[in-house]
Structures are given as C-alpha cells and as structure tokens.
Amino acid sequence: MPDDTLSTLAQIQTKVRRITRSPSVSQITDAQLNDYINTFVLYDFPEHLRLWNFRQNLKFWCRAYVGEYTDNTVSLTDPLYNFKNRYISLHPPLYIAGYNSFYTQSQEQFYGIYPKVTSIFKIAQGDGITAVFAGTLPNVPILQNNVTFSSVDINNNSLTLNDIPTFDAFGHMLTTGLLYLPNNPIPQGTINYVTGAYLVTFPFAPRVGQAINSQTLPYNPSLPQALLYYDGVMTVRPIPDQPYEINIEAYIRPTELLAGTQQPDLAQFWQYIAYGASKKIFEDRMDLESVQQIMPEFKMQEKLVLRQTIVQNFNERTATIFTESVGPTPGGFGSGWGSGQF
Secondary structure, three states: OOOHHHHOHHHHHHHHHHHOOOOOOOOOOHHHHHHHHHHHHHHHHHHHOOOHHHEEEEEEEOOOOOOEEOOEOOOOOOOOEOHHHHEEEEEEEEEEOOEEEEEEOOHHHHHHHOOOOOEEEEEEEOOOOOOEEEEEOOOOOEOOOOOEEEEEEOOOOEEEEEEEEEEOOOOOEEEEEEEEOOOOOOEEEEEEOOOOEEEEEOOOOEOOOOEEEEEEOEOOOOOOOEEEEEOOEEEEEOOOOOOOEEEEEEEEOOOOOOOOOOOOOOHHHHHHHHHHHHHHHHHHOOOHHHHHHHHHHHHHHHHHHHHHHHHHHOOOOOOOOOHHHOOEOOOOOOEOOOOOOO
16 A cells, blocks of 8 residues: 655655755745645646546536626535636537537637627607617517617617616626716616616617617527537527536646645655755755756656646547547447448
8 A cells, every 4th residue: 555645745845955955944934835736736747748647527507598607706515616726728529418519719710600780679659858768679688798778868868778687696697787978887787688678767868869779699599509619708608598507528627736745646756856845945945956857857857747647648549530430339240341241
C-alpha cells in the first residue's frame, strides 16, 4: 500500500523548502508558501497539462422558457455554481435529454441555424399626454434580454426601455423581467416573458401620432437540440419547454490544497507541484540561475505526470467515417465488415 503521508500538503511544503533553501518561516511563512503552491495548482498546472484526471462530465438541468445559463454565484448546490472559475473549458460530446446534440463556439454558425429575427409590434399611439402603457403582447413566449419598448417624445428624443431578467433566491432566471431606461438603475416597467403582459412607464409622453412599438424575439419552446458556448454563457436552442438534463464534458480545475494532511487530486502530482511552486518562488526572488537549475527535474516530473494521460489515450483510436462500422460484433466474432451480418 502506498504511504499517503508522502503526498500531503505538508510534504509538499517540506519539499519546496528544501528546493528553495528556505527551511525557516522567517524566510518564507507557511501562509506565503501555500499561496505559491496553490497559485501553481490552480492556474499554472491546468494550463501546462490538460490531464485525463481533470476531465469529467458537467451535468445540469435547463429551465422552462430560459435559454441562457452562466455561473451561479448564489447557490452552492447548483451544478453551475462558480462555473467560470471551476471549469477551464467545455468539449463535445453534448447530450441533451440523452440525445447526442450539436455543440459550437461560433456565434455565426449557431445563429445561422437559429437566427434572432426581431418582431416589431405597435402597442399604442402617442397622444402627447399619456406616458404609461399596459397590455399583453400577441406573439409569446419571448426571449429574455431581447425586449425593447420604444417611441419618440415631443422634442424628437428617443424613448427606449430595455428588459433585464429577474432571478430567484437561488440565482435562477425567472420568466419575468424589469424594464429600464439606458444607464438608469430605476425600473420603469415590467414584462412577463411567457404571457406577454407588460407595464411601460416612459419618462415623457410620446408625441401625438407617434407609434409606441415593442421589439421582441418570439419563439416556439421545445426540446433543445444545440448549445452555444461563448463568453462564459451557454445558450441552448430551441428554448426549452420544460427542464431537460444537459450533459457535456469539461475540464475542471485541480483542487486547492488547504490542510496539511490534504493530498492533491492524484498523489503522484505532489513532486510536480513542489517543483512548480519552487520555480515561482525563485522567479519572484529574481534568482534565474536557480530556475535554470531546477528546470530539468521540473520537466521530468511534468513528463511523468503526463504519462498516465498518454497511456490512457492509447485506448482511443482516431475516429473516421468507418469507426462505427468496424469492431467486434455482438456475438464477439469478427467485425461488421464482411462478416455476413447486415
């Protein structure tokens, strides 16, 4: 059985002190040492090496009438909590409700398939007096963050109200939103994205005969079939009509080391982490000669850590158009090609 005490944070600290010739806390405190260690673990390590061990499934559930999902900074139990910092990158395959679905990082490609075509509807006409308008939009449901009510006042100045969605106590987007003037934090109305009910309060009355228009993006909710990942936001289309499970592969950051008895995600990493933290200490001391001295062993440890991922990937053959046509048959004899099974 391996000795677990050989790969703890305490052992990494000891190794770093030996490499950097800093045995005393007067030279570098334990708190400073942990800062160097965790800076390397969280930010350098995953960029140097994208390991098999850090790739896992990210699973969350989309919400009815909600098309955009980003990091949740409120609920610790949400799978998307602190998403931007916990996950480094997303990768196909993508499964929505168990179906292999389309994944892209290109807005041009995504919105070429699911275009955002604005629907303009005249809700009223100005009389020079009325500034408050209420009613229900005809084409619903409508997309969040894409609602505008506009007109022109008596001085030919633009009147514009844009929506911002509201969120519940768990950080989940709701199907209602508030309307705001540009660069003004005070809400001037409400919008229900599902029913289309609205209340609009302009700061000035639209001029006589001027149209008051709504600009929205109506949609038909159904099972999502595609996901766009761009600028830290996951956008699904079509907009879901009910919750569906979304499952995609993601690279997660290594685990921060906080307690002396805590181990890295894989015990093997401890020496690589120690050399990486030592390298950062030497760099801050401008001791470039020592950096050069430890680089051969740092690179050797990097190769050893990477070795497991390389060997694991040997099991995966390169995919081709014939990949699904070859391999053992269900009975275990021969392959699909030339085996007489059609």
